[in-house]
Amino acid sequence: MENIRFNIEDAIGSITLHRPQVYNSFNRQMALEVQKALDLCRDDPSVRAIYLTGSGKAFCAGQDLQEVSDFENSPSFTTILGEHYNPIIQRLRSIEKPIVCAVNGVAAGAGANIAFACDITVAAESAAFIQAFSKIGLIPDSGGTFILPRLVGWQKAAALMMLGEKVSAKEAEAMGMIYKTLPDEGFAASAYHIAQTLAQMPTKGLAYTKHLLNRSLINDLESQLREEDSYQTLAGNTYDYKEGVKAFLEKRKPVFKGE
Numbered sequence: 001m002e003n004i005r006f007n008i009e010d011a012i013g014s015i016t017l018h019r020p021q022v023y024n025s026f027n028r029q030m031a032l033e034v035q036k037a038l039d040l041c042r043d044d045p046s047v048r049a050i051y052l053t054g055s056g057k058a059f060c061a062g063q064d065l066q067e068v069s070d071f072e073n074s075p076s077f078t079t080i081l082g083e084h085y086n087p088i089i090q091r092l093r094s095i096e097k098p099i100v101c102a103v104n105g106v107a108a109g110a111g112a113n114i115a116f117a118c119d120i121t122v123a124a125e126s127a128a129f130i131q132a133f134s135k136i137g138l139i140p141d142s143g144g145t146f147i148l149p150r151l152v153g154w155q156k157a158a159a160l161m162m163l164g165e166k167v168s169a170k171e172a173e174a175m176g177m178i179y180k181t182l183p184d185e186g187f188a189a190s191a192y193h194i195a196q197t198l199a200q201m202p203t204k205g206l207a208y209t210k211h212l213l214n215r216s217l218i219n220d221l222e223s224q225l226r227e228e229d230s231y232q233t234l235a236g237n238t239y240d241y242k243e244g245v246k247a248f249l250e251k252r253k254p255v256f257k258g259e
Helices: 028-043 077-094 110-117 132-136 144-152 154-163 169-174 187-199 203-216 221-236 239-249
Strands: 004-009 012-017 049-054 058-060 099-103 106-108 120-124 128-130 166-168 180-182
Touching: 004 028, 012 028, 012 187, 028 077, 049 058, 049 187, 058 110, 077 110, 077 203, 099 110, 099 187, 106 110, 110 128, 110 144, 120 169, 120 187, 128 169, 132 154, 144 154, 166 169, 169 180, 180 187, 203 221, 203 239
Parallel strands: 012 049, 049 099, 058 106, 099 120, 106 128, 120 180
Antiparallel strands: 004 012, 128 166
16 A cells, blocks of 8 residues: 555544555556545445545546656556546446545546545545536546536536636535535544444444445436435344344433444
Protein backbone atom coordinates (compact mmCIF):
# COMPACT_ATOMS: atom_id res chain seq x y z
CA MET A 1 0.00 0.00 0.00
CA GLU A 2 2.29 2.76 -1.25
CA ASN A 3 -0.34 5.19 -2.53
CA ILE A 4 -2.98 4.90 0.18
CA ARG A 5 -3.03 4.66 3.93
CA PHE A 6 -5.18 1.85 5.26
CA ASN A 7 -6.01 0.62 8.73
CA ILE A 8 -8.79 -1.10 10.62
CA GLU A 9 -9.65 0.24 14.05
CA ASP A 10 -12.82 0.41 16.15
CA ALA A 11 -14.76 -1.60 13.55
CA ILE A 12 -13.92 0.98 10.84
CA GLY A 13 -11.85 0.34 7.73
CA SER A 14 -10.16 3.68 7.01
CA ILE A 15 -8.81 4.41 3.51
CA THR A 16 -6.85 7.61 2.83
CA LEU A 17 -5.79 8.48 -0.70
CA HIS A 18 -2.14 9.40 -0.26
CA ARG A 19 -0.48 11.02 -3.26
CA PRO A 20 -0.63 14.57 -1.92
CA GLN A 21 2.11 15.82 -4.23
CA VAL A 22 -0.31 15.35 -7.17
CA TYR A 23 -3.51 16.13 -5.24
CA ASN A 24 -4.22 12.42 -4.77
CA SER A 25 -4.82 11.90 -8.49
CA PHE A 26 -5.19 8.28 -9.53
CA ASN A 27 -2.57 6.17 -11.21
CA ARG A 28 -3.01 2.46 -11.80
CA GLN A 29 -1.29 1.42 -8.60
CA MET A 30 -3.44 3.62 -6.38
CA ALA A 31 -6.62 2.38 -8.07
CA LEU A 32 -5.63 -1.24 -7.47
CA GLU A 33 -4.69 -0.48 -3.86
CA VAL A 34 -8.08 1.13 -3.22
CA GLN A 35 -9.79 -1.95 -4.67
CA LYS A 36 -7.70 -4.20 -2.43
CA ALA A 37 -8.51 -2.13 0.66
CA LEU A 38 -12.22 -2.20 -0.14
CA ASP A 39 -12.05 -5.98 -0.57
CA LEU A 40 -10.34 -6.33 2.81
CA CYS A 41 -13.10 -4.24 4.40
CA ARG A 42 -15.77 -6.27 2.64
CA ASP A 43 -14.35 -9.60 3.75
CA ASP A 44 -13.44 -8.72 7.35
CA PRO A 45 -16.43 -9.33 9.65
CA SER A 46 -14.95 -7.00 12.25
CA VAL A 47 -15.36 -4.05 9.85
CA ARG A 48 -18.81 -2.51 10.20
CA ALA A 49 -18.23 0.81 8.40
CA ILE A 50 -15.77 2.23 5.86
CA TYR A 51 -14.24 5.72 5.88
CA LEU A 52 -12.71 7.22 2.72
CA THR A 53 -10.79 10.52 2.61
CA GLY A 54 -7.70 12.18 1.13
CA SER A 55 -4.42 13.49 2.54
CA GLY A 56 -3.09 16.99 2.08
CA LYS A 57 -5.00 19.83 0.43
CA ALA A 58 -7.15 17.79 -1.96
CA PHE A 59 -9.50 14.84 -1.80
CA CYS A 60 -8.77 13.64 -5.32
CA ALA A 61 -8.02 15.44 -8.59
CA GLY A 62 -9.16 12.50 -10.72
CA GLN A 63 -6.88 10.81 -13.22
CA ASP A 64 -3.15 11.53 -13.08
CA LEU A 65 -2.70 12.92 -16.58
CA GLN A 66 1.00 12.09 -16.57
CA GLU A 67 0.01 8.43 -16.77
CA VAL A 68 -1.92 9.04 -20.00
CA SER A 69 0.23 11.74 -21.59
CA ASP A 70 1.99 9.31 -23.96
CA PHE A 71 -0.85 8.86 -26.45
CA GLU A 72 0.90 5.97 -28.21
CA ASN A 73 1.79 3.88 -25.16
CA SER A 74 -0.52 4.99 -22.33
CA PRO A 75 -3.17 2.63 -20.96
CA SER A 76 -6.35 2.68 -23.04
CA PHE A 77 -9.57 4.13 -21.71
CA THR A 78 -10.98 0.61 -21.75
CA THR A 79 -8.21 -0.43 -19.37
CA ILE A 80 -8.49 2.67 -17.17
CA LEU A 81 -12.24 2.41 -16.78
CA GLY A 82 -12.57 -1.36 -16.82
CA GLU A 83 -9.69 -2.08 -14.45
CA HIS A 84 -9.32 1.11 -12.38
CA TYR A 85 -12.47 3.18 -11.85
CA ASN A 86 -15.45 0.98 -12.63
CA PRO A 87 -14.37 -1.73 -10.16
CA ILE A 88 -14.08 0.93 -7.45
CA ILE A 89 -17.58 2.27 -8.14
CA GLN A 90 -19.00 -1.25 -8.23
CA ARG A 91 -17.42 -2.02 -4.86
CA LEU A 92 -18.63 1.20 -3.27
CA ARG A 93 -22.21 0.40 -4.24
CA SER A 94 -22.18 -3.35 -3.60
CA ILE A 95 -20.28 -3.70 -0.32
CA GLU A 96 -22.83 -4.48 2.37
CA LYS A 97 -21.44 -1.94 4.82
CA PRO A 98 -22.00 1.83 5.03
CA ILE A 99 -19.31 3.96 3.39
CA VAL A 100 -18.62 7.51 4.56
CA CYS A 101 -16.66 9.79 2.23
CA ALA A 102 -14.96 12.81 3.82
CA VAL A 103 -14.07 15.28 1.06
CA ASN A 104 -11.30 17.32 2.67
CA GLY A 105 -10.47 19.43 -0.39
CA VAL A 106 -11.10 19.66 -4.11
CA ALA A 107 -12.74 16.62 -5.72
CA ALA A 108 -12.44 16.73 -9.50
CA GLY A 109 -13.33 14.38 -12.32
CA ALA A 110 -13.33 10.76 -11.22
CA GLY A 111 -12.50 11.98 -7.70
CA ALA A 112 -15.84 13.79 -7.51
CA ASN A 113 -17.81 10.86 -8.91
CA ILE A 114 -16.17 8.41 -6.50
CA ALA A 115 -17.28 10.69 -3.66
CA PHE A 116 -20.85 10.74 -4.98
CA ALA A 117 -20.94 6.93 -5.15
CA CYS A 118 -20.41 6.59 -1.41
CA ASP A 119 -23.36 6.22 0.95
CA ILE A 120 -22.85 9.36 3.03
CA THR A 121 -20.61 12.13 1.70
CA VAL A 122 -19.60 15.16 3.72
CA ALA A 123 -17.26 17.97 2.71
CA ALA A 124 -15.15 20.58 4.43
CA GLU A 125 -16.40 24.14 3.92
CA SER A 126 -13.34 24.93 1.82
CA ALA A 127 -13.79 21.89 -0.44
CA ALA A 128 -15.16 22.05 -3.98
CA PHE A 129 -16.40 19.70 -6.71
CA ILE A 130 -15.62 19.93 -10.42
CA GLN A 131 -16.82 17.81 -13.35
CA ALA A 132 -13.54 18.54 -15.10
CA PHE A 133 -13.93 16.12 -18.02
CA SER A 134 -15.25 18.61 -20.58
CA LYS A 135 -12.18 20.79 -20.10
CA ILE A 136 -10.09 18.16 -21.90
CA GLY A 137 -12.71 16.83 -24.30
CA LEU A 138 -13.85 13.78 -22.32
CA ILE A 139 -17.16 12.57 -20.94
CA PRO A 140 -17.90 12.09 -17.22
CA ASP A 141 -17.02 8.56 -16.18
CA SER A 142 -16.83 6.60 -12.92
CA GLY A 143 -20.61 6.44 -12.81
CA GLY A 144 -21.00 10.20 -13.06
CA THR A 145 -23.63 10.19 -15.80
CA PHE A 146 -25.68 7.71 -13.76
CA ILE A 147 -25.34 9.06 -10.22
CA LEU A 148 -25.11 12.85 -10.56
CA PRO A 149 -28.45 13.36 -12.40
CA ARG A 150 -30.14 11.34 -9.67
CA LEU A 151 -28.60 13.58 -7.01
CA VAL A 152 -29.19 17.02 -8.52
CA GLY A 153 -31.56 16.58 -11.48
CA TRP A 154 -31.10 16.40 -15.24
CA GLN A 155 -30.64 20.10 -16.06
CA LYS A 156 -28.24 20.82 -13.21
CA ALA A 157 -26.17 17.72 -13.97
CA ALA A 158 -25.97 18.55 -17.68
CA ALA A 159 -24.80 22.09 -16.97
CA LEU A 160 -22.21 21.02 -14.43
CA MET A 161 -20.86 18.34 -16.75
CA MET A 162 -20.78 20.48 -19.89
CA LEU A 163 -19.58 23.75 -18.38
CA GLY A 164 -17.21 22.22 -15.86
CA GLU A 165 -18.01 24.85 -13.25
CA LYS A 166 -16.58 24.61 -9.75
CA VAL A 167 -19.20 23.93 -7.10
CA SER A 168 -18.45 24.97 -3.52
CA ALA A 169 -19.19 22.59 -0.68
CA LYS A 170 -22.07 24.78 0.49
CA GLU A 171 -23.56 24.83 -3.02
CA ALA A 172 -23.13 21.06 -3.25
CA GLU A 173 -25.04 20.59 0.00
CA ALA A 174 -27.81 22.97 -1.09
CA MET A 175 -28.42 21.10 -4.35
CA GLY A 176 -28.39 17.64 -2.73
CA MET A 177 -25.06 16.62 -4.18
CA ILE A 178 -23.70 15.71 -0.73
CA TYR A 179 -25.17 15.05 2.69
CA LYS A 180 -23.61 17.88 4.66
CA THR A 181 -20.90 20.56 4.85
CA LEU A 182 -18.78 20.61 8.00
CA PRO A 183 -16.46 23.34 9.34
CA ASP A 184 -12.83 23.12 8.24
CA GLU A 185 -11.72 23.21 11.86
CA GLY A 186 -12.12 19.72 13.23
CA PHE A 187 -13.40 18.41 9.91
CA ALA A 188 -11.64 15.05 10.03
CA ALA A 189 -12.84 14.31 13.56
CA SER A 190 -16.42 15.33 12.76
CA ALA A 191 -16.52 13.26 9.58
CA TYR A 192 -14.94 10.25 11.27
CA HIS A 193 -17.54 10.46 14.03
CA ILE A 194 -20.21 9.65 11.42
CA ALA A 195 -18.36 6.44 10.56
CA GLN A 196 -18.00 5.65 14.27
CA THR A 197 -21.75 6.07 14.73
CA LEU A 198 -22.52 3.79 11.78
CA ALA A 199 -20.06 1.17 13.02
CA GLN A 200 -22.13 0.77 16.18
CA MET A 201 -25.47 0.48 14.39
CA PRO A 202 -27.31 -2.63 13.06
CA THR A 203 -24.98 -3.50 10.19
CA LYS A 204 -27.29 -5.92 8.43
CA GLY A 205 -30.19 -3.49 8.53
CA LEU A 206 -27.95 -0.82 7.00
CA ALA A 207 -26.82 -3.27 4.32
CA TYR A 208 -30.43 -4.10 3.45
CA THR A 209 -31.21 -0.38 3.25
CA LYS A 210 -28.27 0.13 0.88
CA HIS A 211 -29.42 -2.75 -1.30
CA LEU A 212 -32.93 -1.33 -1.53
CA LEU A 213 -31.63 2.12 -2.43
CA ASN A 214 -29.65 0.51 -5.24
CA ARG A 215 -32.71 -1.41 -6.42
CA SER A 216 -34.88 1.72 -6.34
CA LEU A 217 -32.86 3.04 -9.27
CA ILE A 218 -34.33 0.39 -11.57
CA ASN A 219 -37.51 -0.92 -9.86
CA ASP A 220 -41.06 0.25 -10.35
CA LEU A 221 -43.12 0.91 -7.20
CA GLU A 222 -44.72 -2.52 -7.02
CA SER A 223 -41.38 -4.28 -7.37
CA GLN A 224 -39.85 -2.04 -4.72
CA LEU A 225 -42.69 -2.75 -2.29
CA ARG A 226 -42.18 -6.48 -2.76
CA GLU A 227 -38.46 -6.14 -2.08
CA GLU A 228 -39.15 -4.06 1.02
CA ASP A 229 -41.38 -6.86 2.26
CA SER A 230 -38.65 -9.46 1.72
CA TYR A 231 -35.87 -7.43 3.31
CA GLN A 232 -37.97 -6.30 6.26
CA THR A 233 -38.52 -9.98 7.01
CA LEU A 234 -34.77 -10.57 6.86
CA ALA A 235 -34.13 -7.57 9.11
CA GLY A 236 -36.74 -8.80 11.56
CA ASN A 237 -34.84 -12.05 11.97
CA THR A 238 -31.56 -10.41 12.97
CA TYR A 239 -30.08 -10.30 16.46
CA ASP A 240 -29.90 -6.52 16.27
CA TYR A 241 -33.65 -6.13 15.67
CA LYS A 242 -34.40 -8.20 18.76
CA GLU A 243 -31.81 -6.26 20.77
CA GLY A 244 -33.27 -2.95 19.57
CA VAL A 245 -36.78 -3.91 20.68
CA LYS A 246 -35.56 -5.24 24.05
CA ALA A 247 -33.53 -2.09 24.67
CA PHE A 248 -36.52 0.12 23.86
CA LEU A 249 -38.78 -1.78 26.24
CA GLU A 250 -36.12 -1.83 28.96
CA LYS A 251 -35.40 1.89 28.41
CA ARG A 252 -31.68 1.40 27.83
CA LYS A 253 -29.23 2.01 25.03
CA PRO A 254 -29.05 -0.95 22.62
CA VAL A 255 -25.79 -2.80 22.09
CA PHE A 256 -25.78 -3.92 18.49
CA LYS A 257 -23.45 -6.64 17.19
CA GLY A 258 -23.97 -6.27 13.46
CA GLU A 259 -25.65 -9.67 13.41
